[in-house]
Structures are given as C-alpha cells and as structure tokens.
Amino acid sequence: MNKHKSIDEILKKVNDVKILHKRERRIRVDVAADSLTTVLELLKGQASFVHLSAISCVDWIDDGEFELVYHVWSYEENCLVSVHTRIDREKAKFVSVYDLYKPADFFERDIYEMYGVFFIGSPRMEKFILTEWHGIPPMLKDFDSESYVQNTFNWTEYNPDWLQELEQQGGGIAIKPEEIRLSGELHNMSTHRERDKKKKQDNVKGWKS
Amino acid sequence: MKKELKIKEKSTERTNPLARVFDDFISFCQSKSLFMLHYCTGCGAIELPPAMTSRFDMERLGIQPMVTPRQADILLITGYVSVKTLKRVILTYEQMQSPKYVIGICSCTVNGGMYWQSYATAKKLNEYLPVDVYIAGCMPRPEAVIEGLQRLKNNIKNDRKEQKGSAWKDYFRRYDYYLGNQQHLFGDDWQTPTDIIAEAKLYGLETEETYGKHTDQLLKIQKPLLPQEMKVRMKP
Numbered sequence: 001m002n003k004h005k006s007i008d009e010i011l012k013k014v015n016d017v018k019i020l021h022k023r024e025r026r027i028r029v030d031v032a033a034d035s036l037t038t039v040l041e042l043l044k045g046q047a048s049f050v051h052l053s054a055i056s057c058v059d060w061i062d063d064g065e066f067e068l069v070y071h072v073w074s075y076e077e078n079c080l081v082s083v084h085t086r087i088d089r090e091k092a093k094f095v096s097v098y099d100l101y102k103p104a105d106f107f108e109r110d111i112y113e114m115y116g117v118f119f120i121g122s123p124r125m126e127k128f129i130l131t132e133w134h135g136i137p138p139m140l141k142d143f144d145s146e147s148y149v150q151n152t153f154n155w156t157e158y159n160p161d162w163l164q165e166l167e168q169q170g171g172g173i174a175i176k177p178e179e180i181r182l183s184g185e186l187h188n189m190s191t192h193r194e195r196d197k198k199k200k201q202d203n204v205k206g207w208k209s
Numbered sequence: 210m211k212k213e214l215k216i217k218e219k220s221t222e223r224t225n226p227l228a229r230v231f232d233d234f235i236s237f238c239q240s241k242s243l244f245m246l247h248y249c250t251g252c253g254a255i256e257l258p259p260a261m262t263s264r265f266d267m268e269r270l271g272i273q274p275m276v277t278p279r280q281a282d283i284l285l286i287t288g289y290v291s292v293k294t295l296k297r298v299i300l301t302y303e304q305m306q307s308p309k310y311v312i313g314i315c316s317c318t319v320n321g322g323m324y325w326q327s328y329a330t331a332k333k334l335n336e337y338l339p340v341d342v343y344i345a346g347c348m349p350r351p352e353a354v355i356e357g358l359q360r361l362k363n364n365i366k367n368d369r370k371e372q373k374g375s376a377w378k379d380y381f382r383r384y385d386y387y388l389g390n391q392q393h394l395f396g397d398d399w400q401t402p403t404d405i406i407a408e409a410k411l412y413g414l415e416t417e418e419t420y421g422k423h424t425d426q427l428l429k430i431q432k433p434l435l436p437q438e439m440k441v442r443m444k445p
Contacts, residue, residue, distance in 0.1 A: 133328075143328075152393075
C-alpha cells in the first residue's frame with residue numbers, strides 16, 4: 001500500500017477525485033469529465049504510467065450516461081490504474097487523449113463505432129471493423145440484437161425423420177429453438193434467468209419432466 | 210420452398226446412345242479428383258488438419274487442398290459467416306470455375322449456431338450460395354467431415370440419375386433469388402466483378418428466374434470494371 005502513496009499525493013491537486021485502492025496493484029480513480037485529461041497527464045508525466053492498455057465504454061442507459069474507463073499501466077510501479085469518468089449520453093462527445101497516448105486512436109475509433117461516442121481531436125473517426133453496418137451502434141443498450149436478427153434473417157427448419165419418430169413416442173426436444181427465439185411475452189422479460197424460470201413452470205411436455 | 214422451374218434451358222437430351230456412357234465416365238472422373246479450397250472462417254477449421262493428414266487422410270478419396278479459388282472444385286466453409294466475410298465468400302465462389310461445389314461445415318452455416326443472436330453473422334448460407342452438402346455439428350468430427358465428402362462424391366458420380374450433384378447450376382438458374390438475398394444484406398449497390406448473367410448465357414443455364422427485379426436493380430447500378438492504370442514510378 002505504501003508503495004502507491006505517491007499517486008494519492010500527485011492527484012491531490014485535482015478537484016473531485018476519488019481514489020480507491022482495490023488491491024495491491026489495482027487502483028480505481030473516479031474523476032469528473034472535465035479533469036480527466038489532467039489526471040491522465042499527471043499520471044503519465046509524474047507517476048510513470050506510460051502505457052494505455054485500453055479504453056472501455058459502459059452504457060448506463062437508465063442514468064443517461066456513458067462511462068469511459070481508461071486503463072493505464074506503469075512498468076515501474078507494476079500497477080494498473082483505471083480512471084473512470086461519466087459523460088452525457090445524449091451529447092456523446094468527449095475529448096480525445098491521442099496527443100497523450102498514441103494508441104488511443106485505435107480504442108477511440110472502436111468506441112465510436114460500437115457506441116457512437118465522438119472523440120474530438122482523434123485523427124481517424126471513421127468506420128473500422130463494421131464496414132457493412134449502417135444501423136445504430138450495435139453495442140448500445142437501445143439496440144435489440146434479437147429483434148434485429150428476427151427481422152433480417154430467415155431460419156432453417158429442422159424437422160428430421162428421427163425426431164418425428166421420437167415425438168410420436170412422447171419424447172422430443174424440451175425447448176425448441178423457435179420458442180427461445182422471441183416468442184411474445186417471453187421476450188419482454190428482461191433476463192434469461194427469468195425466462196428460464198418461466199420455461200420451467202410452463203414446461204409440461206418433454207423428456208425432462 | 211422450391212418452385213418448379215419453367216426452364217427454357219437448352220435441352221440436354223443426347224441423341225447419341227454412347228453420350229450417356231461418356232457423361233457417366235466424366236462425372237466418375239470428376240468425383241475422383243476434387244481440389245478443395247477451405248475458407249476457414251470459424252472454429253470448425255480445427256477439424257480439418259486431422260481430416261487431411263495421415264490419421265483420416267482425405268487424399269485417399271482424391272481430395273486435396275488447393276490454394277486458389279480458380280483451381281478449386283470445392284469451397285469448404287467452416288464455421289460462422291459474418292456479413293463482412295460473406296461478401297468475400299461470394300466473391301471467392303464466383304471466381305471458381307464450374308463445376309463447383311459448396312460444403313457448409315458446423316451448425317453455424319446451417320442456422321447461425323451459437324451466434325444466432327448476433328447482428329453480425331449471416332444465418333442460412335444456402336440463401337446466398339447454393340450449398341451441396343451441410344455437415345452439421347459443433348464441431349463435426351473428422352469422421353463426419355469424411356462422410357460428408359463421401360456423400361458429395363457419390364452425388365457427383367450419380368448426378369445424371371439423381372440430379373443432386375449440380376447445385377452450382379442453381380446459382381445461374383435462380384440468380385435473382387440469390388442476388389435478392391445478397392442485396393438485402395449488402396444494400397442495393399452491391400456488385401461483384403463477375404458477370405453472372407453473361408455466364409448463365411454461356412453455360413446455357415438461363416431460365417425465367419435468372420432475371421427479376423433484383424437483377425434489374427443490378428443492371429441499373431452496374432459499372433463496367435476497367436483495368437487498373439499501370440503506373441511506374443521512375444527515379445530521376
């Protein structure tokens with residue numbers, strides 16, 4: 001613990017910083033969006049956190065916010081600091097850290113594609129992997145992958161002879177794929193666990209019962 | 210789902226009594242020597258090395274891996290096909306010379322497999338390409354792969370009697386259907402470098418279903434492909 005005291009001292013200068021020592025080599029820092037670049041600059045310049053491992057994004061749809069997490073690593077301290085910040089979901093704009101960390105280009109482009117967060121100052125804000133995709137960013141919680149799939153694709157019917165024979169003898173598949181795929185009220189349930197529960201209650205036929 | 214086709218194809222009936230013997234002989238020879246291009250998109254590819262090498266030995270069936278689509282007979286697609294990959298698969302398929310065969314390995318090519326919820330993967334491969342044989346399983350063992358290849362061989366050999374080994378002709382006969390599904394995914398400006406309609410005319414496989422509203426759309430946007438300019442940069 002004493003090893004990382006320096007980080008606390010360095011970040012004292014910034015307003016509204018919460019530092020949490022989760023484990024020996026994992027530190028979580030929460031900052032307001034305005035002072036994020038300051039924190040990263042201090043970490044890089046004064047505490048040897050030179051390696052940006054990843055930038056990740058979380059969609060908090062109920063709070064109306066995106067959470068951006070910058071994971072920075074120090075080879076001297078052998079310690080990972082994850083800097084959390086929250087930005088407005090409607091605006092979905094943030095400042096790029098490309099001038100601090102060059103790999104940020106790659107991560108920011110990825111987040112722009114998957115979540116639609118635009119990074120001002122990032123060199124290449126364009127299509128990256130999903131070059132064939134024209135809908136809304138697919139990682140958003142708004143985007144319903146199941147219903148998109150249901151509206152876009154057809155399915156192969158699966159009804160072989162051996163299955164028909166089994167069904168005549170009273171056996172068969174317990175939960176058919178068509179039932180799992182979006183069947184009315186089941187789809188409205190939020191989690192798979194609830195669905196499974198409902199299935200178990202309703203399931204009369206099948207080899208399990 | 211398959212409608213009966215009103216084919217105005219060139220009649221394939223032979224008047225020479227010996228012609229059938231030759232046809233059979235040719236298809237027998239074709240079934241004994243197949244070059245396979247494996248487009249390894251997913252995890253199913255891991256079952257191919259044992260199927261090819263000494264343990265199960267694909268080559269005793271006369272099947273050999275080939276490196277380029279233009280010299281290959283079989284296009285083997287192992288695993289999920291994402292929308293992005295599907296474009297490349299179609300380009301590869303259209304480059305191959307007839308007769309050509311497609312094998313879909315793993316449940317992903319049949320129905321999306323475990324990626325059925327994903328927005329990025331195409332679900333039924335035979336909507337976009339005519340598939341000869343599906344080998345289901347997640348993943349199928351090399352025995353199953355060999356079994357599927359054996360079935361394809363038999364289909365090719367008995368093609369005149371059973372009409373199972375010529376799915377590639379379906380691509381020309383019902384090009385509008387396949388093109389429609391491709392346009393549904395890739396947008397209306399989808400165009401491949403190969404002129405399938407001209408090839409259908411060449412093979413004499415034009416039917417009424419070769420044309421339709423989707424091919425009309427294609428002809429509307431189709432740009433002729435020009436050779437790329439050759440530029441040589443000379444150092445002064």
